[in-house]
Amino acid sequence: MTIIIWDHRAGLLGADKMSTQSDLVRRVTKIRRIRDHLCAAAGDWDLAQEMFKWFEDGANPAEAPPCIRHKDDWVAFIAVTPDKRVLKYEKSPLPMDFTESAVHDGWYIFGSGRDFAIGAMAAGADIYTALDITARYNVGCGMGHDVLSLHE
Numbered sequence: 001m002t003i004i005i006w007d008h009r010a011g012l013l014g015a016d017k018m019s020t021q022s023d024l025v026r027r028v029t030k031i032r033r034i035r036d037h038l039c040a041a042a043g044d045w046d047l048a049q050e051m052f053k054w055f056e057d058g059a060n061p062a063e064a065p066p067c068i069r070h071k072d073d074w075v076a077f078i079a080v081t082p083d084k085r086v087l088k089y090e091k092s093p094l095p096m097d098f099t100e101s102a103v104h105d106g107w108y109i110f111g112s113g114r115d116f117a118i119g120a121m122a123a124g125a126d127i128y129t130a131l132d133i134t135a136r137y138n139v140g141c142g143m144g145h146d147v148l149s150l151h152e
Contacts, residue, residue: 001020001140002042002043002111003113003114003116003117003131004030004078004109005117005121006038006108006109007126007127011149012127012149013078013080013147013150014127014148015042015146016030016131016134016141021045028045030048031146031147036081037079038148040078041075041076044067044073047065047074047075051075052077053065061094068091069091075090076089076110077090078110079095082150084099084102085099086098086102086108105121106121109121111141112140113137113140116130116133117131131145131147
């Protein structure tokens with residue numbers, strides 16, 4: 001359960017901090033700067049770590065973690081390039097390019113809280129407000145948020 005927002009106009013990537021493990025709630029950081037890219041992961045937290053490491057090591061398709069191809073495990077991983085291309089990995093070591101969607105809408109949003117965040121951003125909220133609104137109304141998102149700037 002996650003909300004990840006790429007604010008294309010502002011060059012900001014944000015995510016909530018909530019992770020669950022059985023009946024426990026944990027605080028984690030779902031976004032990182034890796035090789036001049038802004039990266040975020042949603043899904044199984046242990047497998048997300050594999051995706052962060054794989055991307056850090058160069059994202060060679062031949063060395064992709066098994067979770068990319070496994071149907072029972074799930075991780076969605078986004079990498080925003082220095083020139084604002086939006087690349088998303090889910091069930092393949094080759095990314096889907098959602099740059100056109102991000103340019104058109106002004107953002108790219110995914111995770112269980114996406115509907116709340118899309119509504120907030122469409123109504124003119126900034127990324128911080130959209131993250132707060134999503135955490136307020138989506139039971140799977142919360143515990144604060146992190147935001148990184150592409151231009152830092």
